[in-house]
Amino acid sequence: MFRALSTAGLVSLFAAMAIAQAPQALTVTSPTLKAGVTIPRDYTADGKNVSPPLQWSGAPAPTKEFAVICDDPDVPMPQPFVHWVIYKIPGTAKGLPENIPIDPAAAMPADVAGAVQGTSGFRRPIYRGPAPPPGKPHHYHFTVYAIDAVLDLKPGLTKAELLEAIKGHVVGEGELVAIYERKPSAEQP
Amino acid sequence: MISRRALLKAAGAVAAGAAGAEVTRAEGIADTPAPASAAADRPAHDHDQASPREPLEALTAEEAALLTAIVARLIPADLNGPGAVEAGAVAYIDRALAGSLASSREAYRRGLAAVERYARSSRGGSFRELTPVDQDSLLIDVETGAATGSGAGFDGSSAAFFALVRAHTWQGTFGDPHYGGNREYIGWNLVGYPGVRTAVTADDQRLGVVPAPLRRSAYDTDMFTKATARLDPRDPHHGDPA
Numbered sequence: 001m002f003r004a005l006s007t008a009g010l011v012s013l014f015a016a017m018a019i020a021q022a023p024q025a026l027t028v029t030s031p032t033l034k035a036g037v038t039i040p041r042d043y044t045a046d047g048k049n050v051s052p053p054l055q056w057s058g059a060p061a062p063t064k065e066f067a068v069i070c071d072d073p074d075v076p077m078p079q080p081f082v083h084w085v086i087y088k089i090p091g092t093a094k095g096l097p098e099n100i101p102i103d104p105a106a107a108m109p110a111d112v113a114g115a116v117q118g119t120s121g122f123r124r125p126i127y128r129g130p131a132p133p134p135g136k137p138h139h140y141h142f143t144v145y146a147i148d149a150v151l152d153l154k155p156g157l158t159k160a161e162l163l164e165a166i167k168g169h170v171v172g173e174g175e176l177v178a179i180y181e182r183k184p185s186a187e188q189p
Numbered sequence: 190m191i192s193r194r195a196l197l198k199a200a201g202a203v204a205a206g207a208a209g210a211e212v213t214r215a216e217g218i219a220d221t222p223a224p225a226s227a228a229a230d231r232p233a234h235d236h237d238q239a240s241p242r243e244p245l246e247a248l249t250a251e252e253a254a255l256l257t258a259i260v261a262r263l264i265p266a267d268l269n270g271p272g273a274v275e276a277g278a279v280a281y282i283d284r285a286l287a288g289s290l291a292s293s294r295e296a297y298r299r300g301l302a303a304v305e306r307y308a309r310s311s312r313g314g315s316f317r318e319l320t321p322v323d324q325d326s327l328l329i330d331v332e333t334g335a336a337t338g339s340g341a342g343f344d345g346s347s348a349a350f351f352a353l354v355r356a357h358t359w360q361g362t363f364g365d366p367h368y369g370g371n372r373e374y375i376g377w378n379l380v381g382y383p384g385v386r387t388a389v390t391a392d393d394q395r396l397g398v399v400p401a402p403l404r405r406s407a408y409d410t411d412m413f414t415k416a417t418a419r420l421d422p423r424d425p426h427h428g429d430p431a
Binding site for chain 2: 045046047048049050102103122123124126128131132133134182185
């Protein structure tokens, strides 16, 4: 009897720990992107290729910083193709404005001052939007991470390096998934 | 679009051995600093006056103007001094396309036309009329291959055309002036290349001594004659990275 109670207690304890460590769900939206809907051209390589605006809510109290990753798992590659890595977004931010500068010397918008960008699959520390091969719609996951610490993160991290660096500090997570497809084009002269 | 610091780092190795125009393609390209000045907000076609002064030999006037606008972003004139346009990189490329790089002429015709089509379809205007920031953004898409499937008509990957233009721009900026670029030794001055030397004195080799730069073509020395230059257009090896 006593043993059974102990076992049950341990199970409850582990369950409570698991709940405590699971990231809280964030709600991620955008004034211009809609879940499951085609991404407007200006956020793609067929347009101006500027970064889209994002908004989020539901971050838990311990949140000190945010990070955002955009990737595409539909590429014919072992890992999703990374389009954007941005982090050290202040914990007070409610989102990212449109058109984050591509010039590393340019100042970040005031609401996200201090944010830095990491290295994408295009080997650039900037947003580069969808440019998929024609054939099918690709899904673009804009994932937002709430982080409970101000970590010493250098600019230029890859997605893998960033995820490793924030491991154990993610207290909230959410995503917005939109799509984009290129149609086969006629041969130009 | 190339940061000056990274450019110098990459080009230093190139210039160190560049007696001729056979500049090898360096690894990688720097990141994307667009100008953070007010100039970033206005169209960037102020380089028209710096177009080749000699009659064009291979490119059309339209192609030369577009190419001038492109190389102006690859190695821009800035606070560190003149850039590729001022160095005559376009004149070098034009002259080479009529001679030793003739095998690349068609690639330029198709590639430049594709860049212009891509500018109009993606950014809504001619490349020359875009702001420097938009020009840089567009060139990044060309460089990374993101422009390939845009319907602009690049042959294969847009990245191949970018690599071709980049390699030739570097040749025209940092190569020997004998080939028509590197005017007034702009490229050599930019990277601090001491110049072609056939002799190095003991004084030159002392620690801490910075030799006075020699500014003359390698072909002006007796032991390096023009006869050694391979100018046969049928020779595909002469500086052509394709």
